[in-house]
Amino acid sequence: MTATPAVLRPHAEQAYAEELAALAKADDRPRPPGWKLSPWAVTQYVLGATLDDGTEITPKYVGARRIVEVAVATLATDRALLLLGVPGTAKTWLSEHLAAAIAGDSTLLVQGTAGTAEEAVRYGWNYARLLAEGPSEKALVPSPVMTAMAEGRLARVEELTRIPSDVQDALITILSEKTLPVPELGIEVQAQRGFNIIATANDRDRGVNDLSSALRRRFNTVVLPVPQTADDEVEIVTRRVAQLGRNLDLPEVPASLTEIRRVVTVFRELRNGITEDGRTKVKSPSGTLSTAEAISVITNGIALAAHFGDGVLRPTDVAAGISGAVVQDPVSDGVVWREYLETVVREREDWDDFYAACREASH
Ligand SMILES: Nc1ncnc2c1ncn2[C@@H]1O[C@H](COP(=O)(O)OP(=O)(O)OP(=O)(O)O)[C@@H](O)[C@H]1O
Numbered sequence: 426m427t428a429t430p431a432v433l434r435p436h437a438e439q440a441y442a443e444e445l446a447a448l449a450k451a452d453d454r455p456r457p458p459g460w461k462l463s464p465w466a467v468t469q470y471v472l473g474a475t476l477d478d479g480t481e482i483t484p485k486y487v488g489a490r491r492i493v494e495v496a497v498a499t500l501a502t503d504r505a506l507l508l509l510g511v512p513g514t515a516k517t518w519l520s521e522h523l524a525a526a527i528a529g530d531s532t533l534l535v536q537g538t539a540g541t542a543e544e545a546v547r548y549g550w551n552y553a554r555l556l557a558e559g560p561s562e563k564a565l566v567p568s569p570v571m572t573a574m575a576e577g578r579l580a581r582v583e584e585l586t587r588i589p590s591d592v593q594d595a596l597i598t599i600l601s602e603k604t605l606p607v608p609e610l611g612i613e614v615q616a617q618r619g620f621n622i623i624a625t626a627n628d629r630d631r632g633v634n635d636l637s638s639a640l641r642r643r644f645n646t647v648v649l650p651v652p653q654t655a656d657d658e659v660e661i662v663t664r665r666v667a668q669l670g671r672n673l674d675l676p677e678v679p680a681s682l683t684e685i686r687r688v689v690t691v692f693r694e695l696r697n698g699i700t701e702d703g704r705t706k707v708k709s710p711s712g713t714l715s716t717a718e719a720i721s722v723i724t725n726g727i728a729l730a731a732h733f734g735d736g737v738l739r740p741t742d743v744a745a746g747i748s749g750a751v752v753q754d755p756v757s758d759g760v761v762w763r764e765y766l767e768t769v770v771r772e773r774e775d776w777d778d779f780y781a782a783c784r785e786a787s788h
């Protein structure tokens with residue numbers, strides 16, 4: 426890791442600079458114009474591999490190879506990529522790593538909100554300069570998309586469906602014409618080879634500002650699924666918790682596999698509305714219980730264990746986090762949670778300590 430030690434969260438291209446450099450060296454396959462790596466090497470970077478020279482490439486995304494291949498292949502065409510899925514399915518995470526591996530830069534980012542204005546997608550003006558000197562290229566403030574076009578890189582648009590439709594429309598021209606005119610200056614920015622857009626959108630937001638069919642046609646959609654099996658999800662959580670702990674410099678607390686498995690099981694059962702053995706139906710609470718929440722419950726538990734516990738992750742360290750994540754609405758979710766505790770958790774063999782900790786934490 427070569428990131429500046431003081432940075433709280435290095436960008437992917439900083440955190441994994443060594444892996445990217447090793448891949449670039451080993452990569453003898455053809456690279457699309459403007460790409461730092463070949464599509465094959467990008468896929469290795471995302472999914473993990475061991476290079477011939479022994480360099481370990483850590484897996485970033487845990488999931489089906491085909492999904493990553495389709496996403497990478499799309500970016501080599503003139504269509505943009507839309508990563509779609511329920512919350513916590515690594516849409517943002519994958520988009521950052523794809524941009525880091527393909528363009529060497531994941532920072533050209535537009536955060537989509539209801540308040541995202543056209544300037545965030547096209548360009549704005551530095552008004553002090555504009556007033557003092559009149560319109561000039563110096564007074565122009567390019568958006569991340571404009572910069573990506575000019576430099577042949579990838580721009581990322583987060584939460585595309587939250588952006589008001591008229592601002593979304595600005596993207597249609599950019600994606601179909603691959604130019605961005607600046608009528609005030611009588612110039613245009615033509616996209617350099619290597620330019621493309623990776624957008625993410627949440628399944629749950631669909632309908633907020635649904636994509637116009639004109640815009641949707643300019644994207645290839647790749648749906649990121651929730652982890653299929655509990656084992657997959659345990660693997661994701663274990664991996665990410667270890668990485669986060671290193672980044673945060675948390676004192677070493679071995680993340681107990683038992684607790685991770687329990688948290689993942691509880692979240693999956695509540696999410697799916699049925700126990701893993703398929704025997705008991707349970708009610709689902711209102712909040713999202715995604716892999717991302719499981720990661721944060723375990724990470725918080727580790728911090729508790731490190732600073733206030735005995736250095737071992739125990740049920741009492743995760744219990745408060747779990748009930749906090751499950752009980753978003755104190756009344757209705759509280760009922761769901763207590764019912765689940767009494768009917769499922771209590772009956773489970775070897776879960777006594779966990780049951781007691783959760784009961785204690787939800788009072
Ligand atoms: N399949 C997976 N492989 C690796 N990490 C994963 C996977 N699924 C979830 N994660 C982890 O979950 C966390 C949340 O992911 P991320 O923020 O990218 O989700 P998202 O899909 O963008 O969610 P939202 O819709 O809320 O924006 C990340 O730390 C990511 O590493």
Ligand SMILES: [Mg+2]
Binds near residue numbers: 516518625
């Ligand atoms: Mg996201």
